[in-house]
Amino acid sequence: MTDSDLYAAVDLGSNSFHMLVARREHGELRVIDRIREMVRIAGGLDDDGRLDAETRERALGCLARFGQRLAGIPNRQIRAVGTQTFRRLQSPRAFLLVAETALGCPIDVISGREEARLVWLGARLGAAPEEDARVVLDIGGGSTEIVAGHSRDPALAESLQYGCVSVTRRAFGDGRVTAHRWDRMSEEIAEELLALQPALRAIGWRRAVGTSGTIRAVQSMIAARDGETPRPITVDDVADLRDRVLAAGHVGAVDLPGLSSRRQPVIAGGLLVLEACMEAFTIERLDISPYALREGVLIDLFGRLEQTDPRETTVQAMAERFGVDRAQADRVRDFALTGFEQVAEFHGLRRAHRDLLDWACRLHESGLGIAHSQYQLHSAYIVEHSDMAGFSRQEQELMAFLLRYQRRRIPADALDALPERLHQAARVLLALVRLSVALCRARSDSDLPDFALQSDERGLKLRLPEGWLGRHPLSARSLAIQRTQLARLGVGLKLGKLGTPHPGAAGS
Structure with a gap:
């Protein structure tokens, strides 16, 4: 295998940075390496879009490690994308200059709707071509992508400025988690989701799918609670976890089976967003896809090179x-x-x-x-x-x-x-x-x-x-x-x- 056979996708999310390396085999891509680091770049960004020094160094250190793995892969066969937090940076060009140097390739800052489209491409992996229309939820660190349709090109692709990191900071800024704060933020998110309801009804989706860190973390907590293998998430599951988080009373006191220490500081905000989406769209059951934005970036990159x-x-x-x-x-x-x-x-x-x-x-x-x-x-x-x-x-x-x-x-x-x-x-x-x-x-x-x-x-x-x-x-x-x-x-x-x-x- 030579480096010219390799392709890579880098997803620089608001909470985690991910990298996939794939090898081309028989006209298709087979993932051979995955690297993920919890950077929490959104947590280091203030209201004016300034990034604190500690978070900046943590991000650049991660990018340098990714860059070592990418060395030798042709640049045209690599695509790195920056999402919500990169869109919010006060001086994006200054940060991108050093970030691209550390990574060794350009970083594309993508819009919220483009992020939603790429999530859709990733989440469709493994789905039958003739499958019924679906809605996909992706709760990231700084935003939530809501996508729906039944073909390669989604009929609806939206991005809302509510993610596990941003909502935790806004709703529970001092760490205290109360029912009043939860309900107030839920109402705010519900108002934003209201505008999407007519379009989703018109699409007539029959299956709801969740992807990425927050939703997979919720699935792990449910499996650990019940002593079962991971399964789809129900509205009752989310209500039970909400009650447990509220009972803890503080983001630092949330200690539930299946919840990693890295995810713990932001799970309250992520769970709040998930509950609001399931209620707004009347989702009774949420299936989980192991694929997300990074796979979508890889599929899109391959499509560009293959003239699609x-x-x-x-x-x-x-x-x-x-x-x-x-x-x-x-x-x-x-x-x-x-x-x-x-x-x-x-x-x-x-x-x-x-x-x-x-x-x-x-x-x-x-x-x-x-x-x-x-x-x-x-x-x-x-x-x-x-x-x-x-x-x-x-x-x-x-x-x-x-x-x-x-x-x-x-x-x-x-x-x-x-x-x-x-x-x-x-x-x-x-x-x-x-x-x-x-x-x-x-x-x-x-x-x-x-x-x-x-x-x-x-x-x-x-x-x-x-x-x-x-x-x-x-x-x-x-x-x-x-x-x-x-x-x-x-x-x-x-x-x-x-x-x-x-x-x-x-x-x-």
């Missing part, structure tokens, strides 16, 4: 929703991708960069569905703030950067909106987008020139057929503007004459 990328479906649907002119999007896309192939090797750009360039070009006019004036800003806002299945926050931020500055002025601090590791790629990709938009402005295939694009240390050199700029004065002016604006990002642009047609040129 959910991001492609997301972009197609978004382009249709906003009425994008497909012919114009294809012109810009084709021109940009042809240029990409000519300069990618020099700049060390990879397939992942090509994909993001492709998708950005196909959505570059999505903002026209809102207004023509400043449509580039509308396009950027749509991509940055939409729930886009399959995309991480950083990917959406990079595409939004390309769309926001596809035309008009580029401010000197434009790159500050992106993680530093993306700066060099962003410069080149933006140059490709701006050149493509400028040269495709006539919205006609007949006006597109053959071209060649070259890169060196000084920037880009665009070669066009002799006399073409003289016959296209508007394009000539646009390219002069591009030269000025790209210089603000440190990208030089020179124009030259094209001799014989470049073998990869557009229109050749």
